[in-house]
Amino acid sequence: WEDPVGFIGLGNMGGHMARNLLSKNFKVIVYDALPNNMKILEKSGAQSASSPAEVASQTKTLVTMLPAGQHVREAYTGDKGLLSAVRSGSLLLDSSTIEPATSQEMEKLAAEKGAIYMDAPVSGGVVAARDALLTFMVGGSEKYFEQAKSLLLNMGKNVVHCGPVGTGQAAKVCNNMLLGITMIGTAETMNLGIRLGLDAKLLAKILNMSSGRCWSSELYNPCPGVIENIPSSNNYEGGFGVTLMTKDLGLAQTAATATKAAIPLGSLAHQLYRIMSGTPLACKDFASVYEFLQEMDAK
Ligand code: NAD
Numbered sequence: 001w002e003d004p005v006g007f008i009g010l011g012n013m014g015g016h017m018a019r020n021l022l023s024k025n026f027k028v029i030v031y032d033a034l035p036n037n038m039k040i041l042e043k044s045g046a047q048s049a050s051s052p053a054e055v056a057s058q059t060k061t062l063v064t065m066l067p068a069g070q071h072v073r074e075a076y077t078g079d080k081g082l083l084s085a086v087r088s089g090s091l092l093l094d095s096s097t098i099e100p101a102t103s104q105e106m107e108k109l110a111a112e113k114g115a116i117y118m119d120a121p122v123s124g125g126v127v128a129a130r131d132a133l134l135t136f137m138v139g140g141s142e143k144y145f146e147q148a149k150s151l152l153l154n155m156g157k158n159v160v161h162c163g164p165v166g167t168g169q170a171a172k173v174c175n176n177m178l179l180g181i182t183m184i185g186t187a188e189t190m191n192l193g194i195r196l197g198l199d200a201k202l203l204a205k206i207l208n209m210s211s212g213r214c215w216s217s218e219l220y221n222p223c224p225g226v227i228e229n230i231p232s233s234n235n236y237e238g239g240f241g242v243t244l245m246t247k248d249l250g251l252a253q254t255a256a257t258a259t260k261a262a263i264p265l266g267s268l269a270h271q272l273y274r275i276m277s278g279t280p281l282a283c284k285d286f287a288s289v290y291e292f293l294q295e296m297d298a299k
Contacts, residue, residue: 003059003060003061004028004047004061005021005026005029005059005151006031006049006055006056006062006082007030007046007062007064007065008030008031008075009032009064009067009075010030010032010034010038010040010065011037011065011067012238012240012241013126013129014063014065014066015037016126017063017065017134018030018041018046019041020129020132021155022046023044024154028041028045028047029047029058029059030046030047030048030049031049031050031054031055051080052081053081053085054080056084057085057087060087060090061091062082062091062093063093063094063095063120064096065095065096066094066096069096071096072094072096072098073102076110083109083110083113083115086110087115088113088114088115089114090110091116092106092115092117092118093118093120094106094120095120095121095122095136096121097169097176097247097251099169099251099254100139100166101166103117103119103139103168104165107140116140116144118138118139118141118148119138119140119165119166120136120138120140120152121172122135122137123172123175123176127229129155132154132155133156133157134155134156135157135158135160136168137160137169137175138152138160139164139166139167139168139169139170140164140165145161170255172248173251173252173255174252176248176249176252177249177266177269179215179245180248180252180270181265182214182215182217183216183220183245183286183287184269184272184289184293186214186221187216189207189217190203190223190226190290191290191293191294191297194223195297200225204227220287221287222288223290224290231284232285235284236281236285236287236288236291239285239286241283242277242282242284242286242288242289243282246276249270273286273289276288276292279292
């Protein structure tokens, strides 16, 4: 891979992903709206650019990892957006979790410039991003999938083709609705068990050898101190923000309305995270729903 790779969006996820490319000897040109996030990557060998357009003018492979649809739109079509300078034949991979309609719109605009767009949202969280163990759900032309996969495998271990542009986002929204629900369920369960006098670590151990086991109980337990080196044991810092989970559950809600699917628990999870978004927990990891429930406990 001789051409440099462009990387836009160096937050909790993108920072690790770009660093993994650097550690595998890719030349990486980065851009983030926060200059400090670029400075951190420069220390690992990245070259910074002053805008998405400047990144696009220097590479034919670009990855974006931005919070929501509006940020992707801005990075693609805004003033000095990447589409203003994209080179024909470029491969544009968007790993942000956004509404499928925005992905489809970006694909159309990219095609007008002769570029190939694919949605490639990820699952796995910050630890998987750090350890290059992400799962990528890819929507886009099958013709370019292998090319995309060969790059994405440097940041993850599973790369799955889902169908045309937008289907990666569809798979991601389904996964995150389930994640939002199981995280609340795990937090409720841990809170109840501790109130019943059980030791938190013992309860987690039993859940994880029983039928209640899930990713939230096993790898991302929301109760502080149960698992070291994850956000719940670090004052819910870093990780996957409450506002991002609220966004994803909102995407699920919109999708369910459009398809007439019944999602009663997904809707309830959305409302709980929406309420949390109006509290100081808004800037914390989504596992802080554990703390939120404790605040709601009868005194
Ligand atoms: P984040 O908020 O930590 O990082 C986003 C970065 O984008 C920030 O550094 C911000 O400065 C930058 N940014 C915002 N607008 C920009 C613009 N117009 N141009 C350039 N940079 C801009 O978010 P994150 O946790 O890294 O998540 C990124 C995406 O990945 C989201 O869509 C999220 O839903 C998804 N995701 C996150 C996780 C997780 O565990 N954090 C897991 C899977 C998927």
